[in-house]
Amino acid sequence: MDQHIEFSGYSISSTDLVRFVVITSLTLSCILITAFSLSRQGETIFTQIFYFPLLYAAYFYPKKGFYLACTCAIVYEGLAYLFVVPSTSGVIYTTGQALLFIGITAVVAYFIEKVNTSEARFRSIFENSLLGIVLFDQNSFAIRLTNSHFEAMLGYTDRDLSHMTFAQLFFLKEDRQRFFENLGSSQKITHFETCFVTKNNKPTWVNLSWSRITGNLVSCSIMDMNKYKLAEQEADENYAQFRQLTDGSPTSIMILRNQIIVYMNPSFKAFSGYEPDELLDKETTPLIHPEDQDNFLNTCHLAETQSPLPGRSEFRILTKSGETRLAKLFFTRVLQKGAPAVLINLIDITEQEILKERILQDNERRHSIISSCAHELRTPLQPIMGYIEMLTQDPETFGVTEETRIILDRCARSVDREREIINQMLELSVLDTGNLYLKYSQFSVPDLLNKIIDAGGYRENAEITIDVPPDLTFEADENKISNVIDSMLSNAVNYSTPPRKIRIGYQTSSYDKLHRLSIQDNGVGITDTQLDEIFEPFQHPDNGNAKRRYDRIGLSLSIAKKYIKMHKGYISVDSIVNIGSTFSIHLPKQKASGG
Template sequence: MAYRLCKPIVLGATILATVFMAFYINVILGIDIVYTHLFYIPIIIAGVWYHKKAVYLALFLGALHILINYMVDGPFTYNTFLRASMFLIVAYIVGTISEKKDMVYNSLETRVRERTAELSRINETLKGEMIEREHAEKALRESEEKFRILAESSPAAILLYRDSKLIYVNRTTELMVGLGREELLNMELTSFIHPAEREIVRQRAAARLRGEKVPGRYEVRVLTPDGREKWLEISSELISLEGKPTGLVSAIDVTERKKAEKALIKSRAILSRAQRIAHIGNWAWNLKTGEMQWSDEIFRIFGYEPGEIRPTCEWLMSRIHPEDREMMEKSVEVALKENRLFNIDYRIIASDGSIRYINCVADKLKRGPDGEPLWLYGIKQDITRRKKVEEELQDAKAQAELYLDLMGHDINNLNQIGLGFLEMALETLKLDENEMQLLSKPMEALKNSTQLISNVRKLQQAKGGNLLFHKLSLKEMLERLMPQYYNVAGRSITIDFRAECECSVYANDLLSDVFSNIIGNSIKHSSGPLTIGVLLKSETINGKRYCRVSIEDDGPGIQDEVKRQLFRHGRRAIKRGTGGLGLYLVMTLVEDFHGSVWVEDRVPGDYTKGCRFVVRLPAANN
């Protein structure tokens, strides 16, 4: 009687366990692993105990499998219906076999009783009874063979053990542990179990054979002959075979699932740490319920511990700065109606009342089959520090521009006044050569000061990107520039300009300062007669066309050590505030125009014969 009561309890517990495992893994955890093989356990048990009634259970589990698949993956697939159909087929086969088996047993028992009663009356019936017994045994062997075929075709490992020895293993067991059947049947049950779990498995197996209540489902590791470690999820129960207590074990390989779980835990830990370092977190918004799912870092951004509050749309709007709420609402409205995801900055009021700046990005919108929006996904980042730095940079830039404007305007005015008076003195006073030289020096210093201010302003324009690029003819520009240097007071300057091509580049109006600075430096850093050669030509490098301008002179030249430091001096000059910005301005502008500039000896190997500056710029027709 107790045995009969145990059947529905065991079967019900098995059904609940398998349904819970499939629902928890597939629906709650969202892990896309098919667990249909778990459903075969209660189906086979029901078929053995309740025969063809197991088909009803198979119908229920098949429908449940289809429902879970729809909840996780969406539309129905052929494989889903195929697996559900296999439940019915297995249930019918096992039920039929079990029913026939019980019928044979019942028939055999009845006939044995009848033959035993007749044995006292007539001995002649003994022969017939023995024949009937042989038939029954044959039917039993056939039934057992059918069950063996079913076990051998099972995707799960199936083992039978008695007194700690294996008495049956199926083909799947051989493949799973990497040992042959003969080897396994000569081994103890725990021989291939990982040493860390071997003793607990041995104790539970022995206790089960004694009829004690021990866990029937757990995970263990096994070691294959080649040293590989596998994880198995096993289910065990006690059965009676040949009148003796026997342990029945079924196992499935969950090694890949274990690896995936471990990798998932590790990736989540790395993601959480990275988000905490970058002050960035991900969010998901359920548009049907209004509830939100946040990663831990978003809670911290708002000033709370993870899980301390339950975020909703209404709560979030209450924490956004009143002046920014309308912007957030409109961004969400446009995203839902027009599928235009957003990337916006807004302010929030943290738990301590402080104002923080948030960058919010919505990068995915999920809609249902009817087109209605279901979920909105994205990230948030605390950019308060960046905003403060930007504000400080803007203030510093505005202050620097103010100082530059003051310097450019006031000092330039003073320079012009000084130059005016010095020029009047040179023109009106009768001075000898030494006295004129004394007045020329301060005039040159004032002009250099004016040029320095001009260079600083041009650097500001270049760095600020305020001037637009347009197509410029280098030939026309150089032709307009050359006449400025034909008549230098007290100097004999000869400029030889040759243009081998009509070459245009994309640049802004500061391009002329590149060449005027180079030519001006040639004149400034030389004395006596000077010849300057300017050559414009086109060249092709790696299939790309360039305009090359060479400016050479026969002045004192530049030593090799100075060449290597020439353009870098300008950077240090900015820090010192002592001038020397001309060549730094040249380099800055050329780089802005995506070109290159360098200096070399006019006569290779002899710097005393003068120098050559080369400017190479991409041609406009590239």
């Protein structure tokens, strides 16, 4: 490597410095010899000696060499004038010599410059190439020249490579043999794919193109294919996984690109009845119900171009046999061969919808039966209730004794209870049909509590504490909430023994989205196993033990649960047997949308 020498701000390589000294000393020697010989003999001798420094300079520094030639010509001409002026022939001769200096040096400099430029051009292509380049001997395969890209590609240094043959670079013997055959048979080969061995003895994928350049020399370009090969392998694996997933998927899957079907899985084939070749590369038109066509294409377009995706929707799909099936479609944006496409998962919900419809019809029918039953059951209650009342309200007129009156009162209570059961049965059946709607209003909770307690006469049976903020309001269906609280208070009174204590409390915080109203009693309590059952219709938490009965009629808590659920809230129960129960109503503070 050249060593650089610095002086007074200039940097000069040691090679340049040596050349400078040689050229300068040669030039000065030439001038001195010429001056000496001219002064002695009056004629020019040894003018050719100038060509040593001039050609030397022109070879290494074409431009500077030319300037030096000009300088030498002037100096030589000056010396000639000084010593040989009287001789006209001498002047002509020396002028010719001086012009020759310039001319010959210029020609040499011109060609040297030209060679240098093309050499530089070649160098730059050779070194900056994104391909690895190797020059090797056709017969011995000895590596003559490599560029740094090639060295980096395989991890060798140029020194390593200078001891190697090109044939050694092949990872597989078979490939080496193939290379020999190709090299022998043809002057020029492109895209010869093979595996080279790196310095770490690892295979790396390359693509070779070679041609014979001069004599025995072969130039070979090497493209690094490793990244592409690995990516290709990975893509192949991914694709295989994708196929396994989709081919084995029980849901029907298809991929659309520009509204053209480019893929469908076996489940889709089974669902639609179409063979792949009947649908692939075609539009979806025959598959989608005409009325759903626009919506479907629009959703596909949205899924293909926008995020967030429109998600899932229901569409009517026409099968090959002409059947219309209802399907839930899930749209996902995917890339298919680099272009945006839509992957559609299809779930057939026809049966589900039929079942749903049937359940609704069954509920309606049951409701209608229950309604008729209720009518038939209530009608005979009217005379029973009326006559009992008549007798008990006016005992003297009808000669009713005190003893008889007590019996009649018991009868009246049973009639009352039956009436209540019928009402609750009806309510539950209406709830099941889903035809009950909430009438939202804003109401004061303490006012409502007092109203319920007064109407139910609960204070006569229990000591009730209301620990609720005086300005608390709910936004809900007041009648339904009233019904729920009434059921809970009624249960609290019915399933405890005096001294009954009931505490109505309220908990929430500004972060809490729910009102939490609790009704705590000191009653019989409910065991853990009974907790789930008490909200089911016609369940008693008694396990055969009459004392443990909660919710006498068995329906009020089911109704309460459904009412609160309609408000998008829930009811929870904490209970310890023989200590008491706490029923909590958790009700959204904001009116639930869609409720």
